[in-house]
Amino acid sequence: xxxxxxxxxAKDSMFIFNRIRDFGLLMxxxxxxMVVFSSVVGYLLAxxxxxxWREVILLFLGGxxxxxxxxxxxxxxxxxxxxxxxRTMRRPLPDGRMDTKEAWIFAILTGMAGVFLLGYxxxxxxxxxxxVSMLLYAFAYTPxxxxxxxxxxxxxxxxxxxxxxxxxxxxxxxxxxxxxxxVLFFIQFFWQFPHFWAIAWVGFEDYxxxxxxxxxxxxxxxxxxxxxxxxxxxxxxxxAILANEIKMSGxxxxxxxxxxxxxxxxxAVLFFKHNDHKSAKRLMFTSFIYLPVVLLxxxxxxx
Numbered sequence: 001x002x003x004x005x006x007x008x009x010a011k012d013s014m015f016i017f018n019r020i021r022d023f024g025l026l027m028x029x030x031x032x033x034m035v036v037f038s039s040v041v042g043y044l045l046a047x048x049x050x051x052x053w054r055e056v057i058l059l060f061l062g063g064x065x066x067x068x069x070x071x072x073x074x075x076x077x078x079x080x081x082x083x084x085x086x087r088t089m090r091r092p093l094p095d096g097r098m099d100t101k102e103a104w105i106f107a108i109l110t111g112m113a114g115v116f117l118l119g120y121x122x123x124x125x126x127x128x129x130x131x132v133s134m135l136l137y138a139f140a141y142t143p144x145x146x147x148x149x150x151x152x153x154x155x156x157x158x159x160x161x162x163x164x165x166x167x168x169x170x171x172x173x174x175x176x177x178x179x180x181x182x183v184l185f186f187i188q189f190f191w192q193f194p195h196f197w198a199i200a201w202v203g204f205e206d207y208x209x210x211x212x213x214x215x216x217x218x219x220x221x222x223x224x225x226x227x228x229x230x231x232x233x234x235x236x237x238x239x240a241i242l243a244n245e246i247k248m249s250g251x252x253x254x255x256x257x258x259x260x261x262x263x264x265x266x267x268a269v270l271f272f273k274h275n276d277h278k279s280a281k282r283l284m285f286t287s288f289i290y291l292p293v294v295l296l297x298x299x300x301x302x303x
Contacts, residue, residue: 018097022092022097022098023092023106025091025092026068026071026072026075026091026092026093026098026103026106026107027064027067027068027071027072027110028067028068028071028075029068031067031071032063032064032067032068032071033064034291034292035063035067035159035162036059036060036063036064036067036162037292037295038162038163038166038184038188038291038295039059039060039063039162039163039165039166039169040056040059040060040063040166041163041166041184041295041296041298041299042162042163042164042165042166042167042170042181042184043055043056043059043166043167043169043170044056044166044170044299044302045163045166045167045180045184045248045249045298045299045302046166046167046170046171046180046181047171047180048170049170055121058117058121058122059118059122059166059169061114061117062114062115062117062118062121062122062130063114063118063130063162063165064114065110065111065113065114065117066110066111066114066115066118066130066131066133066134067114067134067162068110068111068114069107069108069109069110069111069112069114069134069138070111070133070134070137070138070158072103072106072107072110072111073107073111073134073138073139073142074137074138074142075091075092075093075103076093076100076103076104076107077138077142077143078142078145078210079091079093079094079100080094081146081210081211081212082094082210084206084209084210085203085206085207085209085210086206087203087206111134114130115127115130115131115134118130118165118169122168122169122170122172123168123169123172125168125172125173125174126165126168126169126172129161129164129165129168130161130165132158132161133158133161133162133165134158136154136157136158137155137158137159140154140155140158141154141155141158145212145213145214146211146212146213147213148213149213149214149215149216149217149218151213151214152192152193152196152197152200152214152216155192155196156189156192156193156196157189159188159189159192160185160186160188160189160192161185162188163181163184163185163187163188163295164181164182164184164185166181167180167181167184168181179242179246180243180246180248183239183242183243183246183248184295186235186239187236187239187240187243187257187294188291190232190233190235190236190239191236191264191287191290191291193228193229193232194229194232194233194264194267194268194283194287195284195287195288196214197214197215197216197225197228197229198229198271198280198281198283198284198287199214199284200214200215200225201215201221201225201271201277201280202277202280202281202284204220204221208220216228221275222275223272223275225271225275226268226269226271226272226273226275226279227272229268229271229272229283230265230268230269230272233261233264233265233268234265236257236260236261236264236265237258237261237262237265239257240254240257240258240261240294241254241258243257243298247303248298248302248303249297249298249299249301249302249303250301250302250303251301252297252300252301253297253298253299253300253301253302254301256293256294256297256298256301257294257297257298260289260290260293260294260297261290261294263286263290264286264287264290267279267282267283267286268283270282270283271283
């Protein structure tokens, strides 16, 4: 009996570890971290704001909880679809390691805790915006993915909220007169289209098995996707200039943002020209680089 006790304890420890890991997977930590990063940058770019660890940690924690709640609801609603895709079939819900009731409880607790943190420690407007963002992502974008390619447009709205939420956390203002938050919103809004379409092109076969339609054409992998990517890259150039015009960031930040926008556009042009897996992946990886570099450039050269 004494020899069995360490084995039982080891099994219990492994069970607890696996449960914690599965709850972590529901939150999509890699995606959530990138989302919250843009929110923190939006906060720090607001006029008069200095880096204070307490505020940054609270904003990061609240954002992670809200985003994690939205991502969990996304996985609950897509658990049947996720069974058909290689990259998602091993998630806790489609793999049967967790039931839907547990996931719903986790989603509600994390989401509402995040909304409360942001509303209480910053301002009510921030809490409301984060709640609206969570609802739009979970209950508008997620089901729309199986209905129409317009889902990418719908999803781009809550997807662009994070830097605006950060700005509002600092200023308690949604006014266009205090336009920095809206410039950041539109940078992230337009950035998302080539980003998502490149991912959808690379994973087209997997998405098709699950009945998910994200490319702008129902015909699938046509050059129309590349054309649309080019068009949505174009506004990123004047938005970079506007960031300087409203005195949010200086000339170096503007120049870096313009250079990144040009590189993003060139990647989209090559995708349109070749319409193949290699050019789609190039555009996808360019999108991964574009957003953090632009946000950091604007922040480092903050006026």
